[in-house]
Structures are given as structure tokens and as C-alpha cells.
Amino acid sequence: MILLAVAAIAGQGRTCTNLIVGKKASADGSVMCTYNCDGFGFAGSLFHNPAARHTPGEPIAIHGWGPSHEGLYVRQVEYTYNVVGFMNERQVTIVESTFDGRLELVNRDGLLDYFSLIRLALQRSASAREAIRCMAGLVEEYGYNSSGESLTVCDPDEAWIMEMVGKGPGRKGAVWVALRIPDDCISAHANLSRIRRFPLEQKRSFQSISSNHIDRIMRPEVGCVYAADVISFAREKGFFVGSDEEFSFRDAYCPIDFENVRYADARVWSFFRHHRSDMDQYLSYINGHFDQCDHLPLWVKPDKPLSLRDLQADMRDHFEGTPLDMTADMTAGPWGMPIRPLPMHVKTSDGTDLFRERPIATQQSGFSMTCQMRRWLPDDVGGVTWFNCDDADMVAYVPLYCCLTQVPDCFRPENNNRNEFSFLSAFWMNNWVANMVYPRYSMMIGDLRKAQRELEDYYFADQDSVLLAIKDLTPADRQQYLNKRSIAYADRMMQRWDRLAKYLIVKYNDQVVKREDENGAFQRWGYDTPGYDQRFLDAIPAATGDRYILNEVIDRRER
16 A cells, blocks of 8 residues: 555656546446556556454554654444455445645645545445545545545446545645536546536535535435535635635636646547547647636537447547647657657757647556446446556556455566566566557557457457356355456466567567568568658658758769
């Protein structure tokens, strides 16, 4: 847990993407969400908290982010659920993205950072609504010490977005809003507050709502809950003036500028654009023309339902086919590379400020997941986290069931040391392959895609046999079977990626491409010289003048 908490800090903003799909917006009726946990300097891994019974009220240590939180405790509950990654045994899933917002509202004396909050809620909640109530109650009792946070909270029936920000030094608790996403819609967030106006509770003045307002969330007809002082606190701090009905959470607690829209909401726009044909009307917003448009919709109804594989493809997006396409100009380099090195801002030699795009898929991901929650199946097989370490574009998603009691070796924290390469590490095996492909992307990505499709085709095809195999098993035998199956899936991925890495270094050695015969064996001497991507070649004369233009009057014999 400490490893992943540190990872969250290492991202340094502009990190993490969540895509969300309601059950009537998905092709099979499942609720789905995703998480790219993006941040340099850490190796992703999968944590596990086993189910357990406890003495209610016993103190449990909260380590938080750093030694200042050592020796601090919260009270334990009677039963905690099994948690694998960000999904528990009841298929409740919580993922996040940080929006920072007003950093003066960070309270370092609060006990709970957002990661500790997620962990505790997953252990204590049997539904998305329970998780939201749990998190709101915990920050009120123990204090909140993170910056602005968007939380995706899902179960097999519902998807919610909850946004939270602290109250600053010396002020306990947090201000927050939670909205249920319509079942037939998709939503997303990516490091920018997304909730603007929201429905206020009827028949009572807003100021009179007590802290017990959160209990309303357990009523099925309720689709919006919020902190009692979410508006009055903004007034007190001078963040908002106007009527309650005009209040916008985003505008009060996370004012927009071109940078945070282009780096954050552009990812949401690109996701929506894949599944909704009218999204180019928001290009003025993405380009910073806020006088023409100052927001994206919080959710949209897709043109047709999304499959899980659609969602996995969305996680590999670099704005391809849009005006922000990262493969379509000379900044993509000689081989159409869709990623860019840091920093986000650079200057030309004459002092001109430049920026780079920030897509959904990015090289600094510690891990990526697509989560599927299915009401029509038993919880232990209904909840699946399709997981892998590193960049979503460059990995194969491995299905792991929410009943796991044993994390596959390649995803265990002890095998994923960020400072030591290991053939036992999914993080390092994936990075080994990815960092060969990145510099010569257009030349090599086809071979990676072939291995990626091969694995994911196998995993998807195997799901029917899994459901058939567990049909008549007892719960205990079912759990044992799903444990073994998940571990076998992970082992298969590691073996395939080992073969892929060795294949790539042989095929593309020394900037040429070895030829293969009809059986896939390398020819002894044959090779091709593919040269640069054509768009890069076309840009050379403009950048270099006539330096590389072949002079036809030179005697061919001299050449």
C-alpha cells in the first residue's frame, strides 16, 4: 500500500484517466470503468487485502504518505471484504484521478489521503452507494489531507462520480458532490474537476441540511448527494457569489485555464468522440476559446453500446484521427511516435513557448486496468479486473477475478522493484518491449499488436469455458479454480512477452528489418531497409534547406 501511495505522489499532476460506462451503455449489460495510474518513478503492482473478521473499534494504523502519519489510527469494523487492486469481492470498484484544484485547501493535518480512503471504502462497502457514504463519513470523522480528487465509484448496478476537495489547514473534513451517471451514458474524468451544477435537495433550504444528508444515498431514487457546506464554504472562502442554483463545483474549487483543459479534458473529449459523432462542436473548448464554450458535458449517450474491447481500445488512444493527432506531424519523429518526452513545456531557441499533448495512453503509466462488473453472474466470477503494468497501448490486458486470494507472481510488489530489472516483473517485461518499440513505433508496432491481439483474443475466447467450468462448483472450489485460472493467464502473458522481446531485438537489430520466410523463420542473409516515416521525410527540406537534396549534376561515378 505504501508503494502505491508513493506512486500517486510521483505522478506530479496531469496523471490518471478514468473512463466510465453505465450498464445500458455497454454491449453486454455490465458496468465498466478504467484506470490508467500514470506517474514517473514507480513500478506498478497489484495489492491484495484478504477478507477478515475483526473486533469492532480496534485501532488500525493508517500510514498515509510519509512518516508524519505514523502512529495514527482509525477504528476497525467487524468485517472487511477481500480486495484485489481496486475491486472488492462484491464487485465494488473505486478508481481516481487527481485534479489538485485550489492547493490552499490541502490540509496536511488530516488523517486520510485519497488512497487510504479508497482502500478503507473497498474493505467496508457492499455497494457503490455504501462506498460513497463510507468515504464521506471517514473524512468527516478523521480529516482529509489530499488535494482535489475525482473518484469513480461503481458496482454491478450503478456508476457514480464523486468529487472531493479539502478545507485547508486547521479545517477537518472535505467538501464534495456525488452524482449517479445515467445507465445509458458514458462519462470520464482525467485530472480536472468535471461536476459543475448539480440538483439541490428539494423542500428544504440548502443551509439547513445536516451532515446526515449523506444517508439519503441509500434511497434508490436518489442520484445526487453532497456535503452540507459545499456551497456555504465556497462563499466563506470567496470562491463563489450568486444564488445556490447557480453554484458550480468545478468553477468554485477548480477554475479552468487552457493548460488544464488541454492536458486533462482533451482526454475526455477524445473518449467521447470515439462513441459520439457530434463531439467536434467542443473543439473551441479544447483549444481554450472559453468565450465560445467553457465545458464538456459530464456524460453523453453513445451512438451505440460499448464492448469491453472497445473500452480497452479507448485506453490506448493518442488522439489518432483528430486535430490533436500525435502521430501526424514532425514532432512524432522519424517513425510516427505517438508519445513525447517530458517536460510538458519547452522553449525554442528564440524563446517561443511550446507545449506537448497529453493523451490517454502514456509511457509513464505504472499500471492500467479495465474493470467489468456483471450483476447476472455470481460476484466471484462477475467482477473482473483486466490488468497489466505499464502503458495501456503497449500491454495485453490480463483478466483477474475479484475473488483472488493469491496475486500472480508477476504482479506482486516484491517482484516489481523500480530500480532493478527482473524477468519475474510484469512492469519490467512490458517496459523492455515498449522501450524497444517507442523510438521506431510505426516500424515495430505491428509486431506488438500481433502479440497483444493473440493474448487478448485467447483471454476473451476462454471466458465462456470459465463460466462453464464453474457452473456446478461449490463457492470454495470456484474460488480455487478462478485463482488458478487468473495465475495461468498472467503466466501466459509473461511467456508471450518474453518471446516478443527476443523476437524484436533479432528482427530489428541495427536499424534494418530481417526478412522472414513463409514459416516465420528469419532468412540467413535477407533484410530490408525501411528508412524513415514518409511524413518525416517530407519535413526534412523545410528544416534543413538543400543540405540533403541530391545534386543530379554530380558525376554518378563520383557518387
